[in-house]
Amino acid sequence: MVISLMKSGTHLIQELMVALGYGIYGQSRIPAEIRPVLDDATRDRVARMVYDEQTYAELAAGDPASFAKAGDEAWEALGWAWQQRLGMPLVNRYGVAVTNNGLIEQALRRTATSTFATTPGNVCWVLPELDIKKVDGRFLQEWTETGLPRILFMYRDPRDVLLSMVNFLCGRTAQGYGNFSEFQIFNRILESKADLSEKLTYALTDPAFPVSGDHERALWLLNHPNVCQVSFEQLVGARGGGSDELQAATVARVLDFLGCDDSPDQLVEKLFRTDSFSFFKGQIGSWREAFGPEHEELLAERLGRMVRLYGYA
Template sequence: MSAERVLAISPRKAGTHLLQQLMVRLGYGIYGETVPPEAGRAAFSLRERQRLAERFADPAEFDGIDVRRDTEEFIRRTDLLLIQLGWIWQMRLAARNLSNVQVSQPDADFTLKMAPEAWTRPFREGPSRLCWIFHSVDIWRMDPLFLEEWIREGEPRMVLNHRDPRDTLVSMVDFFAGEGGLKFLRYPESATFGPIFQNIPDRADRITYALRDPALPLMADYEAAISLLYHPKVADVSFEDLVGPSGGGSRDRQMEATRRVAEHLESDVDPERVVDDLFDRSAFSFHKGRIGRWRDVFTAEHEAMFNDRFGHLLEVFGYA
């Protein structure tokens, strides 16, 4: 029996879609800052919805609602419950940038009253067979009840994904400039970085700007991930591991990484049945998906600037 719940952390533009695709192929629904493929959209039975309603909703919200007779209305209300439960856990897990729920739930109406206990119930009482994906979490602001549960019970299983920070920066610049991304409203990106990068016509100048703006999330995401990289209860994997031959990597490395994550989650899925589906050009915000793109666009000045500001990240994450 594989782990029921997974928490995955992947800095922005670090190839999160590869990690997401792996989790979907391992049988998990997806919730968080990514836009899941159709196969990764979480589905809940009526029985599980009823359990969640009993645990997390104000009882008055379901007065007079019969699960079998009023199924459509019950599903509508529990859909609201699930969205609000997601927001609660984003805050309890101290996700640094709350996800834009409007992307996947444009008609969401946040009106369902939650039970006060929703803020203190254990993570294990939430939805099962779900992988929560966030770009960054603040371990100093995480709910201590969650941390105690994680260490004591060993779940949720945690996975950290990372990528050469230089490639991450190039991908982030392209994303904010509207090339292969930023096709939806999300703040502060749409209000701040999108207009800035789209107003700089030359890519070299965009990269220079990115290396000078301390508010760009590159540093914050990677700095926040260092503690997880070294934690013995966290499985780490990388874009370079997962991208495979289609992105300049190798199938052997893809297989080994997939096997390592599957073992961490106690999944018996055969990696041979998984790896060939990880590189998905149709994934939301997919652009180039290649190893070492920074070498084609960095100038000598860019490389010196990067090493000055972010060189320690290359050392810590093994890309020096």
């Protein structure tokens, strides 16, 4: 499981997981070619988990194509159910109609006591947060007792995160600003501001602005000894203003954490993709060129503590 704070370079860690052979599931826009593809046995097992016995028997007795479709729908419902158990704010981002879906409700009800270990294997869950006060306690107990799933935490300098989110919400990335409902609101607000300076002043002032508070809520991930902490600056490499040597060492550290014997040298070239959905510049320290003297007090007030705690001071 990858917890990658929004605008922290999710595409980098995601490309690494794809290169390692994982299918990707989560809340970012995930191209069809890297989504999980369930084999027949896994699809059957998930269908048994989600459907009641009578419905499962009727589906299994039907034609294989219909059963395969029903199995894929069961997996989709199970995924949404687990997003709820992991504390994702689905109603805010997608509307209540998503969580009120009958099959999702059934999946949540029937698997409420199941462990994360029963979800399909060879899947990397990529999520933008894991708020410990909202996560299902059963998941936390399972992870504490077994160490699984292995959790990687991806973060970035809070100042670059804020700038990147402003650029993202202004539609300056390759494919727009995403489909979270709140993003539409903040896009309109930012577009009403005269220039980048005003946009940044607003983003530093409104506590409801996306990414505000993300670093603080994730401090437990930054400090937990069983979490592999990876920063954007460590993973981006020279093309993003970092170091190729540090990038290779970071990939090697991730592989060791996951118990993989792949060669870091064969993986690093696949990480930096300018065609990724939310990519704009992907550079370390871009905030220095964007923030002016008028932002210094706001920076210190709103981001100073997190800058220090995450080691960027």
